[in-house]
Amino acid sequence: MKKIAIASLLAAAASSQVQADTIGIYAGAYAWQPSVSDSTEVGDLGFDFDADDNATSYYIALEHPIPIIPNARIQRTDVTADNKYSVGELDLSHTDATLYYEVLDNWVHLDLGLTARVFDGQIKNGISNVAIDDTVPMVYGNVMIELPLDFYAGVYGNATNLNDYQVYDFTARVGWEAILGLGIEAGYRTFNAQIDGLSKNASVDTTFKGPFAGLSYHF
Template sequence: MKKTAIAAILAAMTPMAAQADLLFTVGAKASIWNAEPTGQLDKGVSVEEDGLNLDSENGQQLAVYFEHPLPFIPNIRLKQTNLDISGDGNINVNFLDQNFNEKAKSTLDLSHKDLTLVWGLPLPLPFIDINFGLTARQFDGTAEVRGQQTGVRKGVDLDFVMPLLYGEVQIGTPFGIYGHADVNYIGYGDNKLQDMSAGIGYDLPIPIVDLGLEAGYRSIKLETDEDLADIDTDVEIKGAYFGANFSVGF
């Protein structure tokens, strides 16, 4: 958020600066996400009950981004979310056409990578940013059940791409405190993804660079059919995250 304030000062001093921020910005964010699953897999198998007993896990989120003042050319954001959730229990279900009636270990890996192209609305307000864009999300995970007595394993790769619409609002203050909210969304046929997060942070009073701490909440609602992901899913992953961010403008 320091870059926004600095850009506002430059805008007051330089007529050309009124057209756009005069700063190129490179930054990174890292956080731990305590993600808890609910919902069902493969035509009604509960991820919380039915013996799957998938429990909350600490996933990792890492993002890097590049912002520039060039009109019409999007800013670029890359994000990696590692989200591997597991559980074990006594199950008596049919999962992917395999009957299980034993103690089993279950895994749901919804790790994914995002490439987001972002454009900003040219608002004449120094502490409010509204952005929109497009995201390509590559899932690279699995859904699996493995019987511990028989050793029978049944699973499917969750390896597919979803295009998403992106929107974001950022609000800063002169005191280093800021808030933001963003959403990725797509819905077509029996497939739907809604990824929402909101957080509040504080930029430490360090000159030149932005170094801050942030806490927030993220929720992913995912529905897929067998045509997209080789398995029916209707799950929600949600929970609080805590992390830090760093950026520098030049």
């Protein structure tokens, strides 16, 4: 029995190693419908915004078998909110460039790394524009569990509390992957940004949150 148990453990370890020692490409795109909670200010002017229903996000990640070199992931999110009462817009669109390592890679997947979030948005108030264009370092984490019948579930996200940026951004998702790698994905994303120190005494304290649905691909 002891020999059988040891053989089983060795086989499981070998299977896990084979799975880890492959090149994988992960990609996806989804439509996001967030509501917005906002207290954006420019000088002494406050603004109330409605979320844009056309928020979108798409990503691609590359994983490889070289242990010392991190894996890479890029995600783009376009998200804006229109002012309720006058001409104006809050744009918190950004690109995430992430380097991460696979800590676990079997039926439970755990990735940890660092993200550079590049904001390229702005605040428009009908009179002047305030740029939101900093690059912010963030901690990245991703947990995913493989489920029966090619389903999976997990949570991934980024967070930082640095200088004038306090940001957290978490996505809970479930998905199903077909034999050829094409799948569907749905979930809920919460993106909170507290930003101070902008020009013209502007500040942002906003939460975008809501469901999303889209397509995924794994090769």
